[in-house]
Amino acid sequence: MSLAVRVIPCLDVDSGRVVKGVNFLDLVDQGDPVELATRYGVQGADEVTFLDVTATVEGRDTTFDVVRRTAETLFIPLTVGGGVRAVEDVAQLLHTGADKVSVNSAAITRPELIDEVAAHFGSQVLVLSLDVKRHPGTESGFVVTTHGGRKTTDIDAIAWAREVTSRGAGEILLNSIDADGTKNGFDTELIAAVREVVSVPLIASGGAGALEHFPPAVAAGADAVLAASVFHTGAFTIAEVKKELADAGVVVR
DSSP states (O other), X not given: OOSSBEEEEEEEEETTEEXXXXXXXXXXXXXXXXXXXXXXXXXXXXOEEEEEXXXXXXXXXXXXXXXXXXXXXXXXXXXXXXXXXXXXHHHHHHHHTOSEEEEOHHHHHOTHHHXXXXXXXOGGGEEEEEEEEEOTTSSSSEEEEETTTTEEEEEEHHHHHHHHXXXXXXXXXXXXXXXXXXXXXXXXXXXXXXXXXXXXXXXXXXXXXXXXXXXXXXXXXXXXXXXXXXXXXXXXXXXXXXXXXXXXXXXXX
C-alpha cells in the first residue's frame, strides 16, 4: 500500500457535462467539468479522474477539447478514460494534457492493448479500470462488465485483476457497479479480494455517501478513495474526507 492515501474526485462526463446516476444509469447533470476540476484543485484533491462515460457506448473518441480545458486548470495529476482503444488514443490524450490514461472495455476485447500501452509509455501511465458486479457464475463471485456497466462478460473479476497487472497495468481503478451511486458505502469485500492478488496501487470507487465510509475502504486495501456525487453536491469536501481518514489513523497528503 502507498505511504499516503489519495482522495480523488471523479468527473463522469457525457456530452461535455459532468453527470451522475445510480448503478451507472439515469444520469443527471452535475455541472461543468472545467469549473468542478478547478474547485477540486483548490480544495486539495490529490488527483482528478475524468471519465467520458458514453464514449465507448457511442463508439467515439474521448472529448479531447473538454479534456484539454480541464487539464489547463489543474496543477495535480489528471487521469482520463473513455473511448481509449489504441496506443494512438493514449498518445493523443497525453498530448492533450492527461497524466495517466484509463482503459477498460478495449482491454477486455484485446488484452494485448495493456502490454502495448505499458511498453510505449510505461506502466505508470496506465490505469486499468475494472467495472465489477457480483455474479454467482464466477469462481470469485465477481464478474467484469463493459460499456459503463451495461454489458456483463463471463470474465472473473479477480482473475482479470491479476492478469492486467501481470501485463503491465500500473494502477487499478476498481468500480463497484452494485454500489455505484447508492451512497451505502464501498464494497470492502471486493476491495479486499482484489488487494489479495495485486500489488499495484488500488483506487476504490463506488458507494461513498458518508464520511465514515472512507476509512473502511482503506482498511480493506485501497491506496486511494474516489467519489463523485458527494463532492459535486457539496455533501462534504475533500478536506473533510482527509480529516476523517487522518482521525482514523490513515496517512493522507
